[in-house]
Amino acid sequence: xxxxxxxxxxxxxxxxxxxxxxxxxxxxxxxxxxxxxxxxxxxxxxxxxxxxxxxxxxxxxxxxxxxxxxxxxxxxxxxxxxxxxxxxxxxxxxxxxxxxxxxxxxxxxxxxxxxxxxxxxxxxxxxxxxxxxxxxxxxxxxxxxxxxxxxxxxxxxxxxxxxxxxxxxxxxxxxxxxxxxxxxxxxxxxxxxxxxxxxxxxxxxxxxxxxxxxxxxxxxxxxxxxxxxxxxxxxxxxxxxxxxxxxxxxxxxxxxxxxxxxxxxxxxxxxxxxxxxxxxxxxxxxxxxxxxxxxxxxxxxxxxxxxxxxxxxxxxxxx
Numbered sequence: 001x002x003x004x005x006x007x008x009x010x011x012x013x014x015x016x017x018x019x020x021x022x023x024x025x026x027x028x029x030x031x032x033x034x035x036x037x038x039x040x041x042x043x044x045x046x047x048x049x050x051x052x053x054x055x056x057x058x059x060x061x062x063x064x065x066x067x068x069x070x071x072x073x074x075x076x077x078x079x080x081x082x083x084x085x086x087x088x089x090x091x092x093x094x095x096x097x098x099x100x101x102x103x104x105x106x107x108x109x110x111x112x113x114x115x116x117x118x119x120x121x122x123x124x125x126x127x128x129x130x131x132x133x134x135x136x137x138x139x140x141x142x143x144x145x146x147x148x149x150x151x152x153x154x155x156x157x158x159x160x161x162x163x164x165x166x167x168x169x170x171x172x173x174x175x176x177x178x179x180x181x182x183x184x185x186x187x188x189x190x191x192x193x194x195x196x197x198x199x200x201x202x203x204x205x206x207x208x209x210x211x212x213x214x215x216x217x218x219x220x221x222x223x224x225x226x227x228x229x230x231x232x233x234x235x236x237x238x239x240x241x242x243x244x245x246x247x248x249x250x251x252x253x254x255x256x257x258x259x260x261x262x263x264x265x266x267x268x269x270x271x272x273x274x275x276x277x278x279x280x281x282x283x284x285x286x287x288x289x290x291x292x293x294x295x296x297x298x299x300x301x302x303x304x305x306x307x308x309x310x311x312x313x314x315x316x317x318x319x
Contacts, residue, residue: 018080018106019073027072027161028065030297031168035061036304037255038172038179060171063124067132068164070117075139075160077110079147128167135163154198158190181237182300185259188233189266189293195226196273196286223274230267237263258299262292 035058039051055061081103114136121132139160146156162183169179199219217225241256266289273285 015109019076023076024069024072026294026297027164028069029301031061031065031068031164033297033301033304034165034168035172037300038168040304042172060124060128061168063120064128064132064164064167064171067117067120067124067128068167070113070120071132071135071139072164074110074113074117074136075143077106077113078140078143081106081110081143125171128171131163131167131170135160135167138163154191154194157194158187161190162186179255181241181259182255182296184233185237185263186293186296188230189262189289189296192226192230192266192270193286193289193293195222196282196289200283200286223270227267227270227274230263230270234260234263234267254303255300258296258303261299262296265292265295 032055036052036055039055039058042051117132117136118129121129138156142153142156142160146152165186166183169183199222237260241260269285269288269292273282276282276285
């Protein structure tokens, strides 16, 4: 194999690192999990096999998943383009990968991926195309402007992450309280994760003028704000799931339970983070927060597997 071939392979591997392929896979799987759950709620009473068939043959969902992969990849590309100087301090590995790919190539790939993502969204539906066009604009606006705005930076990052899941929800037109609690809990988990990540990358943010919540409020104050934020979110979640006026046979106990557990773990993690003084402990709090996000969607996945398997084998678990 020639030197140029080896170099092209390495650049492709570096590019996969820039677009964070593992996050793209996780997001795509999460969309399919949510689709399966919603279709189970819609058609499970009639036929469990029919719900599974709709899940396999819904071309709109497949189109939105492909649109998500390319759209979110383009957002990671534009983030790497704008953050390349800051990444030399906070994430030198990511900065090296971006430099290896090249700024011109990143700009071209950003345009290409946005175009491909929009094509897949159009093939899905006009409504999906408009929604993903909004995501693309908001992704650029986040990278260009909101990254340097405290509070907006962390909240908008979480909103961008759950936007593809909201697209699935809008497609199926499901105003279920259980799904509302899921999105609220997921947004809370992601916002806390991004705040913890800002703290760990505070040095680079400070050097390059990123006005994060840590710089504006101070480390000790932001710890108290995170604890207050998670406490409020947990309280609101508890009130909604307990007193919302819907009949017991419509109450999605499973999704409420896994969301509540994830919020409770986030609240406990915030307490540990508040009292911790060690950098190692704070890094572990960030890792745990990332794990809670994955665990929330994994819990939903386990519910889907449990229900579909039992529906096919025994047909005795009601949705």
